[in-house]
Amino acid sequence: MDINIVLPVLAFLVLLVALAGVRVVNQVERGVVFRFGRAQPQIRQPGLRLLIPVVDQMRKVNVQIVTMPIPTQEGITRDNVSVKVDAVAYFRVQDPMRAAVEVQNYLFAVEQVAQTSLRSIIGKSELDDLLTNREELNKGLALMIDSPALGWGIHIDRVEIKDVQLPEAMKRSMSRQAEAERERRSRVIVADGELRAAQKLADASGIMSQTPGALQLRLLQTVVEVAAEKNSTLIMPLPVELLRFFDRALQAGAGIAPAGAAAGQTGPAGPATGAGLEAGPAGAAALAAGAGPAAGPAVEQSLVEEPSRERAER
Known part of the structure; x- marks a missing residue:
């Protein structure tokens, strides 16, 4: 060749x-x-x-990170509540030799371990922990899956619980509990507001009692605020200072009564009686007592005629 x-x-x-x-x-x-x-x-x-x-x-x-959804697992919590929980696991191959030799199909193995670990977590936890304390549950679930996976050359990065499905009766009970809690908070807030308002009003009333003019200024301010709305009728109350003025005037008239009575004793009966009537009821009584028999009938007659005149006018 x-x-x-x-x-x-x-x-x-x-x-x-x-x-x-x-x-x-x-x-x-x-x-x-x-x-x-x-x-x-x-x-x-x-x-x-x-x-x-x-x-x-x-x-x-x-050797990429694998995202594996864990199928929904149904179980009973430690406080006897039936729930359905699903999760997701993130892991990667850390040792290719072990992943190829130690386990036949590492994806299927990790999935089965994740399902059993999730059911175990459900049985060990309470409902409140599943709903509010998920960080600790995620760490515990990742540790449970990572323990056998390390022998297969698999590293579990993280495991997270996605959703917790509750029975309808439990959802209604929790909603009623939440409504009652909100109602309790609202009532406490309203009561606290009333208490603070009462304290402020008590302080304001103490200040106004020390300064009488402050009450009149507050009354005028209220009148201004009400008068800003033109669709209302404003009824102006009698000022307190005016009532106090009349009170002082009556007290002053009662103090003049003895002088009128002395004048009625020395002068004629007619002028003395008129002065007593002008000084008020107290002065009239004093004049009647000091004028003697001449003034007494006139005062009595005037006291009798005034009710008769009022009935006639009515």
Whole structure:
């Protein structure tokens, strides 16, 4: 056989064998090589890798973070409430050799462990913890899943509870509880406002009692505020200062009564009686007592005629 023909054929066969042993490992993958069924300790990094044809077999393992939804699990909490809980787990392959050798299908294994751990968490927790204290539950759930996954070369980044489904009766009970709590808070706030308003009013009344003019100014301010609205009728009350003026006037008239009585004793009966009547009822009584019999009948007659005149006018 001509050597010029054999050499090209051999070169072509060697090229075919070399091409058959060429493998490409992506950036997000790591290659585990099995030589005659035995795993090689060296992990193939991303890039162009050359294997021995027929002898070596490579299994690629994805090292990206995997997002795995955990199916809804139904269970009974520690306080005997039936709930349905679903979650999501984030994990990645940390050791490709263990993930390829130690477990047949690490995705299925992690999913089953996550479901059993979620049911265990539901049974150990109370309803209030599932609704409000999810951070601690997420940490506990991630720890429960991570314990067996570490032997498979899997690292659990985080686990989060997505939703907690409650029975309709429990939802109605919780809504009534929330309404009662809101009602209690509103009543406490209203009562506290009334207490503070009463305290302020008591302080204001003490200040106004010390300064009588402040009450009159407050009355005028109220009148101005009411008069700003033209759709109302304003009834002006009698000022307190005016009543006090009349009171002082009556007291002053009662103090003049003895002088009128003395004048009635020395002068004529008619002028003395008139002065007594002008000084008020107290002065009239004093004049009647000091004028003697002459003034007495006149005062009595005037006292009798005044009611008669009032009835006639009515």
